[in-house]
Amino acid sequence: MVMATLKVPVTQHDHIRGPANAPVTLVEYGDYECPYCGLAHPIVNAVQAHFPQQLRFVFRHFPLNQVHPTAEAAAETAEFAAAHGQFWEMHDAIYENQDKLGLPLLFALAAALGLPEADLRNALAAGKYAPKVRADFLGGARSGVNGTPTFFINGERHNGTFEFDDLVAAIELHLHARAAL
């Protein structure tokens, strides 16, 4: 719907980067194989650097498996890394090497981060983290995610583009609205 809102609140189970008490929360529903999410990745990082104290960033999975065959494995690999306390390291590494995305890359990244390769293999084979990824996906569907990437700023879907100026302007609106309250 046009005025879609985030139906699943941000909790400690989310992957969160930035100050916990930041006045603005930017949530991205993304897919590791989506080239536009790949384009958005450095922009999101720049936006976060632009608001070092005022913004926290949350990433949730929204793999479009029918068009992106490696997206699910990538999302589960990021969750595997999260279980070892290295979600963001894996998240950044996947996007930064997106042009080479495939199972060999995921295992190479795990090795580079010092994560046990056999455990990753077993986790992917067993679908150990699939329920977490699916839960993210369904929460996104219920919140009106309509493609990837989709952003929510303080719970409201951002219907503009993900260009730097657009995201910054939208975040500033929320900061000003909050300041005026």
Add this chain to the structure above:
Amino acid sequence: LVELSAELRLAIALNAPTLPGTCAADRGLRAKTQEIDGGQGDGTRRIPTVDLARAAPNAGTVETKSTVKETKRMSQILAPGTAAPDFKLRVTPDQWLSLSDLKGRPVILAFYPADWSPVCGDQMALYNEILPEFRKHGAELLGISVDGAWCHEAFAKDRHLHFPLLADFHPKGEVAKSYGAYRETDGVCERALLVLDNRGEIFWSYCSPIAVNPGADGILEALENMPNERKNGHGHAQSSSHAA
């Protein structure tokens, strides 16, 4: 203050620069609308003035125009409580599907402007991923556009779609018109969603601004709100009405 922020956000959204080939479908469709409306297509800044002016030529502000447009749209599409008009459309180059074939289970009708929107998260691809959730409610999903059956076949194959696409091709847009979901000025279906109950009565309907992919939240909410007796066949178990 919250309302002001929402209006400003809308203004920003409507005036937002179009990133070439952006993935989220609303952005992609903005580019598509641009083609349909004969916009500049320069990939820089675009204000969908043609689109808005058509719906409310004298409206003063972007917010007002958009509101008027949406109100007008909502009054055109068939409302809840109405019996869904039956139809028979080509589902493949040599097969037909009637709405009445699906009586006894909920049906989701998703009218959309065109196959081949240039994004990876377009509306049909999105519904394809959410299909298992729709089927948990025993619901069938039908996509409908004015594209021909051969076009649908190629599109469905390319995007790995697991639900039927119906060709409202000849007479062009006739079914969409009967649902108030045809965009005469552009000769395409509106971006309109309807959820029908097991007897073919409209339970929920929504017409999105054509540049905005409505997502699936409205459909999921409608299916959740639909009483079980309107989902199941008359005394039949829900599980008998579909195969997951």
